[in-house]
Amino acid sequence: MKVFVNTKEIEVLETATLPDALEKFCAIPPFAVMVNEEFVAKSQQENFVLSEHDKIEVLSAIQGG
Amino acid sequence: MSSQLDIYGTKVDSRMLIGSALYPSPKIMQESIDASGAQIVTLSLSRQNPQKLGGQAGGETFWQIIQSLGVTLLPNTAGCHSVKEAVTMAQMSREIFATDWIKLELVGDDFNLQPDPIDLVKATEILLNDGFKVLPYCTDDLVIARHLVELGCKVIMPWGSPIGTGKGLLNPYALQAIRDRFPEVTLIVDSGIGKPSHAMQAMEMGVDAILLNTAVAQAQNPQVMAQAFKGAIESGRLAYEAGAMVERDSASASTPTLDSPFWHSNSN
Numbered sequence: 001m002k003v004f005v006n007t008k009e010i011e012v013l014e015t016a017t018l019p020d021a022l023e024k025f026c027a028i029p030p031f032a033v034m035v036n037e038e039f040v041a042k043s044q045q046e047n048f049v050l051s052e053h054d055k056i057e058v059l060s061a062i063q064g065g
Numbered sequence: 066m067s068s069q070l071d072i073y074g075t076k077v078d079s080r081m082l083i084g085s086a087l088y089p090s091p092k093i094m095q096e097s098i099d100a101s102g103a104q105i106v107t108l109s110l111s112r113q114n115p116q117k118l119g120g121q122a123g124g125e126t127f128w129q130i131i132q133s134l135g136v137t138l139l140p141n142t143a144g145c146h147s148v149k150e151a152v153t154m155a156q157m158s159r160e161i162f163a164t165d166w167i168k169l170e171l172v173g174d175d176f177n178l179q180p181d182p183i184d185l186v187k188a189t190e191i192l193l194n195d196g197f198k199v200l201p202y203c204t205d206d207l208v209i210a211r212h213l214v215e216l217g218c219k220v221i222m223p224w225g226s227p228i229g230t231g232k233g234l235l236n237p238y239a240l241q242a243i244r245d246r247f248p249e250v251t252l253i254v255d256s257g258i259g260k261p262s263h264a265m266q267a268m269e270m271g272v273d274a275i276l277l278n279t280a281v282a283q284a285q286n287p288q289v290m291a292q293a294f295k296g297a298i299e300s301g302r303l304a305y306e307a308g309a310m311v312e313r314d315s316a317s318a319s320t321p322t323l324d325s326p327f328w329h330s331n332s333n
Contacts, residue, residue: 006112006113006114007112025115026115026116027113027115028113028115028118030128030161031113031161032110032156032157032158032160032161033157034153034157037149037153038153039153039156039157041156041160042160057112058112058113059110059111059112059113059157059161060110060111060113060118060128060161061108061109061110061127061128061131061161061162062108062109062110062111062127063084063085063086063087063088063094063108063109063127064084064085064086064107064108064109064140064141064143065084065085065086065087065107065141065143065228065256065278065279
């Protein structure tokens with residue numbers, strides 16, 4: 001099935017969990033994640049089962065004022 | 066040496082908080098932050114691009130550079146336009162930066178990036194209840210400040226003028242009113258500072274600290290400007306603690322005139 005990570009389309013298995021998609025995206029720690037605009041804490045990511053067309057956002061540190 | 070700055074019980078010596086954005090290069094950012102003496106540095110979150118992050122040919126990532134500075138991090142919620150966005154961003158920041166401090170920014174209008182006072186209060190309440198130590202970026206409205214203080218904010222951060230304008234303190238009266246009304250709150254002027262004299266003016270008024278970014282990062286020589294701000298902020302604080310003389314309308318000679326040999330000799 002298709003999911004989106006930072007707007008990039010990624011193909012994952014129907015049974016995929018969030019870490020599967022993050023691995024495929026090659027996310028580099030440290031990062032924080034939300035799925036469909038909801039924050040998913042690190043402790044909840046392992047068992048988070050994805051659904052078709054889920055929108056995953058992987059955020060990391062940038063410069064800020 | 067002046068007294069320490071209090072951020073929710075954490076005491077720091079420097080009364081200057083500095084941003085990490087807009088510098089000509091990472092090296093200049095590092096050197097400017099060092100020169101400023103700031104112990105608290107702001108930063109933010111955005112979408113990760115692993116190819117870009119991993120493709121810097123051995124160069125340090127922003128995250129590695131920031132960590133090497135040994136400063137306290139103050140993440141912001143820049144770019145958030147709703148309570149939900151700001152709360153979610155704060156939660157993500159807390160996890161990634163391992164801090165419950167959040168510089169709460171909630172844009173109310175893109176024209177001048179003015180904070181939305183109503184949603185700011187709503188988001189502040191949610192975050193305080195969730196254990197955050199909220200540093201809200203607000204306008205210089207006394208009543209909004211009162212709502213934030215009543216919710217439990219120990220720090221409030223009114224603007225001097227809109228972000229990045231460098232116009233200084235557009236409404237010193239309003240800032241003074243907030244200072245006088247809430248003497249127990251840590252008051253930080255955030256945004257709009259363009260020159261060291263602006264920062265000093267605020268500090269002389271009794272503001273506790275200054276948060277700035279563009280004024281240093283976009284200076285012709287950011288490292289030297291960082292030093293200039295450091296001096297101005299320290300001097301302004303010392304002046305406030307020393308207590309300025311009372312201004313008066315009539316002239317008054319500073320040199321004693323009694324026993325002057327010319328005392329009234331030419332007067333008619």
